[in-house]
Amino acid sequence: MSAHAHAVADDHAHDHGHHHKETFITKYIFSQDHKMISKQYLITGLIMGFIGIAMSLLFRMQLAWPGESFPIFEALLGKWAPDGVMDADIYLALVTIHGTIMVFFVLTAGLSGTFSNLLIPLQIGARDMASGFLNMLSYWMFFLSSVIMVISLFVEAGPAAAGWTIYPPLSALPMAQPGSGAGMTLWLVSMAIFIASSLLGSLNYIVTVLNLRTKGMSMTRLPLTIWAFFVTAIIGVISFPVLLSAALLLIMDRSFGTSFFLSDIFIQGEVLHYQGGSPVLFEHLFWFLGHPEVYIVILPAMGIVSEVMSVNARKPIFGYRAMIASILAIAFLSTIVWGHHMFVSGMNPFLGSVFTFTTLLIAIPSAVKAFNWITTLWKGNLQLNPGMLFSIGMVSTFITGGLTGIILGDSTLDINVHDTYFVVAHFHLVMGISALYGLFAGVYHWFPKMFQGRMMSKNLGYVHFWITAVGSYGVFFPMHFIGMAGVPRRYYENTAFPMFDELVDIQVLMTVFAIITAAAQLVFVYNFIRSIFYGKRGPQNPWGATTLEWTTPQEHFHGNWAGAIPEVHRWPYDYSKTYENGEYILEGQDFVPQTMPLQDGEEELQH
């Protein structure tokens, strides 16, 4: 099949070998080139990330200094912060939109969208995605959904405020909270478009990985990045449609009077007509996506970390096949664990038992991955570039955050920490911070590939990493204790409960760390923008990597390789491989590119 694909790709090359006449619009706006689309995804994602993180600072300030007046609140929130004191409704809206933006717009589209687009064609040796047009459509639908989500911030009654999980009836009834009016409608419309965008993207990734690999690129010669993106796309295709159906049914309940999720409601002095629906059904549908979604977020980060870590350790990734197997195991299990979000939802406790079992099983492949990363560092020659630091940081936060999952995944223990700050601390470390570290690792590592060989400043990168690393733990480690003190999440302030009075010091500490950490991201923004224009050009293959993307010229053109697509002869992790006499395979070079045929006397050891 590969050979056939190769032939097709060669034909394809003739279309693209000659430069099209490209206008500004076809090159920069409605581009069908995967490299440009990946940059569009990245920059849109980063802008959304800026909004999402800024929101978190606002509500962290409210938590640390409840009811205090801040001029910044009045400036940014306007009528929602009379005299600079944040309103309780807008607090919930900020929390909701922060969650939505970070999970979907930054860590799904911004992370997976960026690097799947950039790396799938480049690392498998393809001229572009299977369908450049669908790819373009996917990005513009994502852009449209981002715009709608941002617009929803400005509607009169406020944006959606029912939490990012938008459980009905709260999200269904404008009488229950103002944000469930036009704000929620726009939220649902935005997400419906987002889902369509995600599906178009995912189908494209799957088809491209299966069909357009270059000659010699068998599935077991794929870099782990590609495996991660490929499997991520599959679980996206399986689970996102379920969210779409949940959203559609919710739209029906909201606008057309159906009763899928609503029953027996008495609100504001009147009984509503809804009868026979169940909010628990919505929870099942939502988490059928919602749980795989957290793996959609973390798997690409895992793939990126595996690749960046191996390159910079100058060592093969330890246990390549085990890594693939664990990606597959995690992906499979991720679709059958959603019920662990619902242990106390009122569903049958027996079902809870089953979900506890599957949930704790997922710790096994996760543990294998963590151990394999640690072993990859062992006896390496670690090149501590910023990308490498973020990769090591990701393993650290993934372990710290993942371990508390053992408590939350246990239905018994979940009873008392469910929906407390313990959960918030857990998922921010294990999927929020870890996935962001994966994103940063990828940006630092592949920046030269995105921007014509220019590199980001490593020193600013070091400053960015170390402040972020300290700050993230500073925010989220003490947060576990708040949760174990019994503080529920999504509380506008904790002053209504004297038992929480003494926690204010921790809240202040976390908020100070949050502000410092967020400020450190400005270093990244500065570095990113500056490097696009003034970054130093490095060599074609700055990190000494084996994979195919570094065989392409620095200058971008549609089609990636000027001549024929290179053929692949080995797996992507031949770092520091030696002959029996201890000499490197290629003299004076501690890596062997995938395009290099097996040398005389060289054994293909690894798989």
Next chain:
Amino acid sequence: MTAVLTISVLVLVAIAIWQMTKIFELSQVKAKTSNSEVANNEDNKNNGYLMFAFLVFIYLLTIFSFWKYSKFILPEAASAHGGQYDTLMLWSFVIIFIVQIITQALLHYFAFKYRGKEGQKALFYADNDRLEFIWTIIPVIVLAGLILWGLYTWTNIMDVNEEDDPLIVELYAQQFNWTARYGGDDNVLGDANVRMIDINKANILGVDESDPNGADDIIVKELHLPKGRKVNFKIRSQDVLHSAYMPHFRAQMNCVPGMITEFSFTPTVTTAEMRQRPEIIEKVQRTNAIRAERAAMGEPNSDPWEFDYVLLCNKICGKSHYNMQMKIIVESEEDFNQWLSEQPTFAETVAGK
């Protein structure tokens, strides 16, 4: 205290930034020789040492947090099943911290030890089936133990049955308050549905007036529970999702409009006994010191506090979600019966209107 913390954090950050700039400068000197954005020997060395320092930071943060914050954690459980819960939690934490300490040490120590040096050769080490088998099988065994233990406890806790003559109590949630209903003399709740709510007759829970079981029901705004008697909660909501969270009893169940959810536990410590516990006395002292400070500054929320069990809403339910609570009082069975007999029955309140 807040100020001290804030200042110490700022000082630490200032030191960190100062160190950064030093590194920055040092690498600038080097940069003259290698003008590249790829890490050189000096970068590897600096960041290698910082990796080790970061390991120390993680450990110190852990120790600091436990030293300063562990007294904030919820006190020992006040329910019969809470003891099992706390034991399982303790053991899970022991396992977690062993794994955390070892893995973080390995990760950061390796990052320090094997930091790149010119001329250093990495070991081509791609596979080791035995190693991988070991670190697959160890989690399997440990997790199997935790799963079995957890499921055993879960099945016990969630088995809501009518054995041992449980007290039947309805918890009723609405934006943004709680109501409790007792079965009365017959310990049976009358049928209820939101469609039978009649505000004019003060029938706020929609109890069926024609159901004889409901006539002796007792509707209150403060939850009293007898010590040592099993309580079966029947939980309802009239508008949106809420969650009945009773952290001191290790109890939580969502309130779902359209269905009746259940939870059951036996309170084992009365409110009065709880107030005598040393850790609670200390907590109250600490809290009242803060509140006295507020009183001195003329701020709100400064009345002295006395410990009470509390029922919180723990599922986002709207604007005043953060203040949806009900006081819980656990007392001896005699006191409880005394209190209950003083409350008007449903028939009395409806007739009275």
